[in-house]
Amino acid sequence: MTDSTDRDSDAPTSTRGEDRDSDAENSAPSAAAEASGTEPVRRKKRRKRRRKTEAGSDPAASAEGAETGAGSKGDRASGVDDSAASKPGWFAEHYMKADPRWLGVFRIVLGIILSVDLLRRWANADAFYTNDGIYPNHYSLFAPMGRHVFSLYHAFSTYGEVSVAFAVTLCVFLCFLFGYRTKLFHILAAICITSLNARNLFVENGGTVVVNIITIWTLFLPLGNRLSIDAVRKSMKRFKERNAEELNDRSVDEGVDLPVYRLAFFGLILQWSVIYFFNTVHKGGHGWQDGSALHWFVYQDRIITWFGVWVRNHVPFGVLRVLTYSTLVVEGALSFLLLIPFGQKWFRRLAFVLAFGLHGNIAAMSRLGPFSYVMVSFFILMLGAADWAAVGRYFGKEKRRRTVIYDADCGLCLLASRILKRLDPFQRLHFVENWDHDKLPEGLDPAETEKSVVVVLPDGSYRTEANAVFEIMRALPFGIALVWWLKVPPLSSLGEWLYRKVAENRIAISVWLGLGACGVARHAAPEAPPEPKPWRHSLTRVGGALRELGALFVLVILGSQVMVDNAWVTSKIRIKRPAWVEEIVDYPRLYQGWRMFAPEPPYEDGTVVVDARTVDGRKIDPLTGKEPEFDPDTPTGWGHNQFWCDYENKIRFSGNAHHRKNFEDYLMKYPERTGNPKDRLVAFDVWWIEDKSPPPGQQHGTPLPPKKLLSHGVVKDSLATPWLKKSGK
Structure with a gap:
């Protein structure tokens, strides 16, 4: 510091004392000195700045100037030359313009999302990120779940090693959040978050993919120009206030709030439009057509929250039907509202409100990881100078x-x-x-x-x-x-x-x-400002051109991925791509298949139950610490977090049967986790229990036969037997 x-x-x-009064008295410029032109130059400049401040202190006027981009060269160009004063074209003005203040707010929000996501992973690190868990690093390396997988966290085996790695990662995310060496730590944050997701693909879902995507896309945006440590350091280096008068002079930062123009901003608009468009057109199943989809959604006990339970118990089906159709309307509208070239201020505000309502309700009713939060965070980027002025009227x-x-x-x-x-x-x-x-x-x-x-x-x-x-x-x-x-x-x-x-x-x-x-x-x-160096200007131009070319490259690559990941497109056209294009998408997990709860909502629901016997004869489920419960009809939901929800839902499939030995080893270490030798397991069966969700008008589902996933030893008095008899097995 x-x-x-x-x-x-x-x-x-x-x-102190009299010297202070003398300084104050001597600091006042005399009229004679001013008239004769002998007033100190610095004092004249200070007075001019003060007049500027008084003339332009109206926040609304400042916001209007920032909105129109008038008044300074700043970042006026469309990405290639940030110092050029040429007026941006129609396309850049409508689809490439971003407000640096809202970019700073977005960085803070994304940094919080990354940090919270890491902390929740850390809380489950023993099960999902160590060799004592369900997916050891050596197994992930030699039997990967994807075609091209890379993760820094494959290097860490024990809980202690993983904790050190996660602590370093948290420092990276916090440096990015606070805007310290923003671009450097943004790059590191992108490497870290994609590595975290790739380390255990059992817990990957649409939310983690969207986090990857927005972190990569925003690499091409200047997220550290405002509301950051970098911005503070740069400003303090440029303007060295020595007294209260200079501290109160707010005109010195003129131009820093002018909009910036980036192709990546257009790429993000297209990206979110694509997400909403395909999530809409893929919802063509019967459950969406008859308006019952949300009813089936709230009976997903794996992911439901207490609020979702309350909704299914108290909200009439007629209301859920309206909300189902509203979901289709909102998702479809969002895909187009972002692209409308006129009335953008109000249309984008409307989009923000609609997205907040849609994803806020999803987050309140279900455990889907960071999906809802990162989807809403994008709309911060859509805000402009007028929105900043509106916020300023409150603050x-x-x-x-x-x-x-x-x-x-x-x-x-x-x-x-x-x-x-x-x-x-x-x-x-x-x-x-x-x-x-x-x-x-x-x-x-x-x-x-x-x-x-x-x-x-x-x-x-x-x-x-x-x-x-x-x-x-x-x-x-x-x-x-x-x-x-x-x-x-x-x-x-x-x-x-x-x-x-x-x-x-x-x-x-x-x-x-x-x-x-x-x-x-x-x-x-005052110190004389350094002489401008021509080579710096040339380097800035080259860097800007490379940045925009990089954004264009990402736009083309992800555009091609959209065409191979979505059935709505592949049913009409098929393309072939070179292997290196697939690798670019695979390694950072930038997939583009958007079909959440589509084409049909889930009509069945289930969870994993472990019917275990301890060395002292107790019946216990090591996943809950309680006696095994085989009734799939739960009035309160299973209460699992997103990691266990996703893992249990994937481990049941035959394609993942070879991973069950790792799950067996994890269960055998149960007494090590509890610290109680009497918790040693002598035998257990792992079952997938499920039911058909109740149709509208009913509250209790129809149990389906339990499915055995693996066994260790012999469980003689299986608690699954009564449920197997009910189904005739």
């Missing part, structure tokens, strides 16, 4: 305005203020140096500002120490999420103690950071 730009070896070591409310009075002689305090300025996109913070006594609130002892930051609220009251930090963060978007604990005893006492420790040692910390013990030069001459 060292900021060498704040160092000034010639700065005085103290500017920019007057009640969120704060005046921050900081110690002008503290290098650490100035550094913190410079960072806060860049974390304040809606300009709710106004900075005041503590020597400016005229701006201190009534009743505040100036000596207090020597010991603590002071924050003045809109009603004129003020806060100090940790309470001041709380108020500052509360003014920032979602800042409350980081400091809520400062108001919760006894954590609040810890916050006060931490603040005082930092305040007492701020001089030492400033020295350690290279900021100077005290005495920040407020009127030091």
Whole structure:
């Protein structure tokens, strides 16, 4: 965090008392000096910036300028030359334009999705990612479940090794989330997430594939230009504020919010349109045509949540029928709303609302992994400057305005203020140096500002120490999420103690950071900007061209995959592709077959039951820790997470029979997981139990005969026997 730009070896070591008043008095430009042209150049520039700020401080006006792309060169070109001032064409304006602020928001959301996905994998790592689990790495390497499989995590065998690998992966995802070296960690994140998915294809589903796809596509977008550590570092390097006046000058970042134009943005629009289109046209089965599909969906006990159980018990079939047809309408509409070239602001807002409703309900009723969340995350990219202005009207409310009075002689305090300025996109913070006594609130002892930051609220009251930090963060978007604990005893006492420790040692910390013990030069001459290097401009142009060619390449490859993965296309046309094209799709798992619950909804449902006997004679199912339950008609659902849902559904098929020996080995290690020697299994049978889901108007399904998947030893008093007799077997 060292900021060498704040160092000034010639700065005085103290500017307290009368010196402060003298500096303030001398800093005011005289009318004579201004008239004679002898006013310092830096002061003139500062005044011009202030006039600009006052003239352009209207958020709505700023949003309008960003929407139209007027006012700065910035990233105006359609990808090849970001510095060109040429006006983008019609196609680029309608299908390639992205707002850098919403790109930053999307990066944060995608980073959260990646991190949460990793954490849920970590919670199940012993079963699914170690050699003690159901799919050891050596078996995955020598008997892979796919044609071309690559995973970094094949190198890790034990739970300890996997935990270290996952910890490193989490660091990668968090660096991407916060926008530190964004492009580097985006590339690493893409390698990590595709490797995680490829390590165990038993738990791959449509959601994990969509995560792969959106992570790869967005590699071609500038996700770190705004709302990132990279953006803060770049801004702090370009603009080295030395005082409150410069901190309050928000005109210095003009142009950073102008839209960018990328072919990958068009690729993402096409990608999501394709997903919704084929998910619609493939739903041609009887269950979708008669409106009963959602009824069958809520009786999938493998994946159903408590809310889904509530829906099937309380929502009439007539409502479910309407929702079934609504699903078809919404999916079909979304495939076209994204492509409409006129009225895009409102059509894309409508698409966001429809997608949120569709996927929000899916996520609430079922356990499908990250699918719903990543599908909705895409629509953040569809938002523009007008939407940012609308959000700004909430976060920019007057009640969120704060005046921050900081110690002008503290290098650490100035550094913190410079960072806060860049974390304040809606300009709710106004900075005041503590020597400016005229701006201190009534009743505040100036000596207090020597010991603590002071924050003045809109009603004129003020806060100090940790309470001041709380108020500052509360003014920032979602800042409350980081400091809520400062108001919760006894954590609040810890916050006060931490603040005082930092305040007492701020001089030492400033020295350690290279900021100077005290005495920040407020009127030091600015450093001359570096001379532009022609080769950098040429390199940028070449890099931009290569980036767009890369996006075009991905567009063509995935377009060809769409034509081979979807029955609606293959029934009309068939294409042949070279093997290397298939490899490009296979390794990162970028498949394009979109037929969720299609052509028919599932009419049957089941789960795996292990009928085991322990060394002390108990009957137990090692997957639940309870006595085996063979009744497939459960009133509350099976309660499995997505990993076990997908694994159990796949291991039952004969094509995966050779993987069952690994499942047997996993079950035999049950006492190692419980730590109880009496849990040693002497015999067990693994069964697939299932039933026909109840038709509309009924609540109980029809049990089907259990199917034995594997045996270990001999189970003499099998609990499956009564269920086999019911079916006549």
